[in-house]
Amino acid sequence: MLTIVEKVLLLQNIELFSLVTSEQLSFLAAIAGEIEVAPSHILYRENDVPDGLYVVISGAVAMRRGDHQIDRVGPNGSFGVWALFDDEPRLTTAETLEPSRLLFVQRDEFYEVLSDHVDIVSGLFKQLVGRLRRLATVAETTP
């Protein structure tokens, strides 16, 4: 079992949390559950209702759209991040490629932590606004 500090070290790799302080991440880490899954296990399917984000501790997960594998997520990588904010159905299917250990942050619990530690929101917003600014700059410079 990972300690909260170890989970924080994993969550720090997620871009969305890059401006959230380590102490605030420890509150999220406290609700992050560890799951162990066998190979070829479907974590979620395309068009499923989103329920939370995953971080790979060990092993690997394939992200598929239709029959095509569009990504492979290895240790320290994360997927399903936008499920924390978006009600739209999943765009991909996530399936383990080998025995894997994953960290899972459930969406409802995520919001409960936010309501207790509202300062986390400012770090998330800053990151999202930064992303929007970058997108706007790209849109302006693209002919």
Place this chain on the structure above:
Amino acid sequence: MRKRLLDLVPVRSGEGHVTSLMFLYIFSTLTFYYILKPMRSSFFLKNLPSTKLPFAYILTAIFAGTLTTLVFKYSRRLSVVSLLTATNLVIVGTLFYFRSVMGRPIWYLPYVWFVYLQIVSVLQVAQFWLLAGYIYDNRQAKRIYGLLGAGAIAGSIAGSFVPAFLSKTLSTDMKLLIAAGICFVLIALAQIAWRYRRPEADEPGAGRKQEESQDRLVDLLRLVFGSRHLALMVLLVCLTLIASQIAEWQVNNALDRSYRDLGQDKENLIDQFWGRFYFWTNILGITLQLTVTGFVVSRLGIGAAIVFLPGGLLLASIGVFLAPSLSTTALALGSNNVFRYSINRAGFELLYLPLSPAVRKKLKLFVDVFVDRLGRAIAALVILTFNNLRSTSAAAILLTVTSVGVCLALRKAYVNAFREQLARREVDLAEIQRYVTDPQSLRLLVDALDSPHERQILYSLRLLQSARRVDGAGKLLPLLKHASPHVREQAVRTLPALPGNYGQAAEELLKDPSELVRQAAAEYICSVDPAQTADRLRGLLDHKEIDVRVAAARCVASLPSAGLQMTQDYVRGLLSVQGPAAVQARTAGAHLAALLPARESVGLLRELLGDLAPEVVAGAMRAGARAGQLDLVFDVVQKLSERRLRGDARDALLTYGQRITGSLGDILADTGHSLKLRREIPWVLARIPTLRSADILLDNLGAQDPLLRYRVVKALNRLHETKHELPPARPVIAERIYSETRAYYEALALWQPFADKRNSASAHLLESALREKMDQDLEIIFRLLGLQYRQKDIYFAYSALKGSRSDRRAAAIEFLDNLLQKNLKSLILPLLEEPSAERLIDMASRIFGIPPYTREEALRKILERPDVWLKACALHEIGDERITALSDLCRTFSGATDLVVRETAEWALKRVA
């Protein structure tokens, strides 16, 4: 019948005594003024001809407002009661002075007396409203100020009765003595009324903000002349003011001529004339207000209401022009006095409707400070230029014809402005009850009910709710079947605005799927005939449908004065409901339980506070708070630590308000309570802006838990934002700035050994946690500085320092360099501008005695600190680096109460072993 009459008096339990005192106070103030007011002209005309009166008008325009402002400005250090006492004593002294010199031939005395009476009247009335501001809060003010206004009218009638009918028996000396006696009565009333002041009235500067204005003339001019509506309003005020001042001079001129040869009797007769004039015009004014004003405003509209004053003055001025005499001039001024404070005032208040509260305040300020003086001065110049009745009446005709034209233009501008504000939904709903009576406004609102936009419909419905006898059933009734439950609910709530009884339509809505609609329908059914409210409520509470019973229970809670005797049977009946409606029924039961006698209510509500359904607990908290059940405060506070109930618990505690600050302070300071609970208290205290809240927060500035300390400082910032005088300057703030600065330097010294780019992930985590700690310390330092200096300035400086632009950062440092006191500057500025950590650590050593640390020393030091997260990071670093020298220290944390510390200590111990 008696109950109905009592319902008309807007005074609630506990307010009766102080409101009687305040009523008596304003009554006496106006009595005082109207006893003396006639003497203003009579004494002047006894000694000087009426042709000299314009100079008195000019002096009044120059000195009256200015001196009043100066009195308020230089008396801020005094409490209001001291100010009132001092003012009245000075008035008594000056009255005796005038009494002793009135017989002497002093050439300037008539001017001084004339201006003096104007100043005294403005000062007395302004000070009364200042005192009222300390006694009543905003909600009470809305209910009670109308009653106090009636006291003012009664006082003006009583005051003018004295010179009108007792002049022959009362000499000038005697009237001055009566006035002085009234001043002593006012002192006594103020002393007693002051005992009923609100607790926060003791705070320095409380309630005095209204006298201070930072609006510059140029900004006010830009505001007024930037809007056609405002410019026309100001023009109308100015023109009618000039015309009325001319009318007053005309009466004095006619009096001067009529009583020229009467010698000693002249003063007495003029005094008597003015006394009778004010007496009858006051009576006519109030009669008109009570009988015709409502009809004119609601049937003829705003255009007609505002044209009465200039129209009346125009007709009377034509009379003066054709037949200049005392009776025609008195008729002109009489029409001014009667219409100005009745129909014209009601119409003019309508003109304020399309303005936002801020603009309304600025416009009133502009009118009081500038237009009033300008109008008096222009009137004086007009009189000096023409100097006879016929010519001045020609000028008055010209002015009033222009005023009538302005009224017509204003009517169009008003409708346009109202339409625009309605589209932007900027009309102030809180003020609406005083305003929406005008047919044009009502038509606009009814037409808006056709809108395809739900928000527009809802907005118009809310505005219409204050109106009565609206011709809009054709558009309102279909909304009872609108797809949106919010529209249906507001449509039911708007039914009282229609003439007639729509009880049948409301009965059908008792089956509506929305609980809010059902409650609104029940409220309508019960309130449509006040005589039957209690019977109807009883009928609905006994209804066979549970949904209807729930709606009725909520209705009872919202109509506590319905006269229904609440019994436990009703409450128990709802609490015993099973099935899908059980939660709603228990929630409604909570509302009813709060209406039971305290001994029954507390037990039931406490039982409901333990309910499994959060809605029921929330309902019980809110109901208990509304009923003021202080026995439940502790139970409600406990709910702050439950995430789903926190919002409702906060609302309930804020409903209790300042009565519970002491209890909140006890919980905040008591380390026996959980940290989670204590951390929630500052949020509530921050929203009860009293000196007591500020003191409690200051007492906890040194809380050991960093998050609690941060929230305490944040709460103080919030208090300061709400009330600039809070928290008061106390040494503890400066001491805390020093402690937090020291904490920053210490965190820096602890950070230094880990500031290595080759760090492991674990050391990097500890390094970033320490950096974040320094950021937090810096934020707290700036938040505390915000309590000592102007908060906005400090906030802007802090934002610039945290931003990425170097020019803004440099400007912020320069600003702080000029702002901060020397001792603070020498500690804080290096943190912001010194790039070398070594030099800062050297400073830390010199100033605070904080030594540079090795890695191991730093880890030991971090583990001694109360900061849980830093401890966990340090333990992780010990385990990761396998620092065996610290294994004993790790062991001491394996039994820690904090999960993150305990589990990391156990993890580290395994690694070290």
